[in-house]
Amino acid sequence: RKEVEQDPGPFNVPEGATVAFNCTYSNSASQSFFWYRQDCRKEPKLLMSVYSSGNEDGRFTAQLNRASQYISLLIRDSKLSDSATYLCVVNVGTYKYIFGTGTRLKVLA
Amino acid sequence: EPEVTQTPSHQVTQMGQEVILRCVPISNHLYFYWYRQILGQKVEFLVSFYNNEISEKSEIFDDQFSVERPDGSNFTLKIRSTKLEDSAMYFCASQGAATGNTIYFGEGSWLTVV
Numbered sequence: 001r002k003e004v005e006q007d008p009g010p011f012n013v014p015e016g017a018t019v020a021f022n023c024t025y026s027n028s029a030s031q032s033f034f035w036y037r038q039d040c041r042k043e044p045k046l047l048m049s050v051y052s053s054g055n056e057d058g059r060f061t062a063q064l065n066r067a068s069q070y071i072s073l074l075i076r077d078s079k080l081s082d083s084a085t086y087l088c089v090v091n092v093g094t095y096k097y098i099f100g101t102g103t104r105l106k107v108l109a
Numbered sequence: 110e111p112e113v114t115q116t117p118s119h120q121v122t123q124m125g126q127e128v129i130l131r132c133v134p135i136s137n138h139l140y141f142y143w144y145r146q147i148l149g150q151k152v153e154f155l156v157s158f159y160n161n162e163i164s165e166k167s168e169i170f171d172d173q174f175s176v177e178r179p180d181g182s183n184f185t186l187k188i189r190s191t192k193l194e195d196s197a198m199y200f201c202a203s204q205g206a207a208t209g210n211t212i213y214f215g216e217g218s219w220l221t222v223v
Contacts, residue, residue, distance in 0.1 A: 032210050043200055043214040044152060087152065089212075095140055095157035095204075096165040097212060102151060 001026045004090050006100035014108050017078050021103045023088030024070045033064055035073050036087040038102065044087055047073075078107045111135040113215035115201050121221045122191055130186045130218045132201030140164070141184045142202040142212065143176065152200070158184065191222045 005024045013019045025033075033050035048055065050062040050071050061074040071090075075082055088100035114133045122128050134141050143155040157164040158176055175187045184203075188195055198217045204210060 034211070038152075041198070043216050045214070046211050049211065091210075093165050095142075095159060096154055096167075097142075098154055099144075099152040 003027065003092055003098045004088055004100040006086075006088050006103050008101050008103060010104040010106055012106045012108055013078055015078055015080060017107075018074065018076045019078055019105060020072055020074045021086055021088075021105075022070050022072050023090075023100050024068075025088075025090045026069070027090070027092045028066075028069065030090045030092060032091040032097070033062075033071050034089040034097075035060075035062055035071075036089055036099075038085045038087055040085075044089075044099075047086070075105075078105075080107050080109060083107045111213075113201055113203050113213050115199075115215035115218050117218055118216065119219045119221070121223060124193060124222055125190050128188045128191055128195075128220060130188075130199050130201070130220070132184045132186075132203075132215055133182055134184055134201070134203030135205065135213055136182075138203035138205040138213075140204040140206075141176075141178070142204070143186045144200045144202065144214075145169070145197040146200065146217075147194075147197045155186070155199075188220075191220075193222050196220060196222045 035047040036044040037047045038044045054063045059076045063072045085102040087102045116131045141158045146152045154167050156166040156170045200217045201215045202212045204212045
């Protein structure tokens with residue numbers, strides 16, 4: 001099993017739709033989880049950290065399921081500007097953070 | 110907002126040459142990272158660095174690579190004897206204990222080996 005696994009997509013959704021991505025991780029000792037966003041040929045930028053109890057930031061909701069070892073990202077009311085690759089990041093060591101392959105999202109007008 | 114800065118933004122080098130990629134992490138951050146991303150592929154962990162020594166490294170980070178924090182502000186990645194397959198975007202990142210473990214990335218250095 002890969003350390004961090006994501007469905008590469010692409011997910012093509014209409015504006016206003018709700019879309020969800022999952023990310024599975026293999027290391028049960030992982031403690032830190034993040035969603036990053038990457039636009040084409042740009043650096044990854046933090047979208048949100050993922051907390052045990054789940055957390056929300058505007059249209060974005062992140063959840064952690066430790067029992068099944070996955071995290072999720074829900075985007076409500078998708079905007080054209082949400083089109084990007086969404087990267088799941090998980091620590092597999094104290095200072096070793098591994099990226100998933102990323103899930104491409106395209107929001108269509 | 111403080112940011113991680115990287116130079117050069119793009120470098121073309123001949124196979125077999127040595128390359129040094131430079132990074133200025135966010136001041137007061139304590140942990141530093143290098144990642145690479147080959148075009149069309151995932152972001153790959155290379156190395157983490159804390160207290161003037163390597164904390165963790167991946168299998169990619171072999172003897173060809175080295176890192177250094179020479180003067181308390183810069184953080185460098187040296188690639189000795191570059192190969193064609195070293196062509197990639199190299200991202201520097203920094204992390205401060207007070208930021209809840211968020212890792213901030215620089216804009217990257219695009220390395221092309223010809």
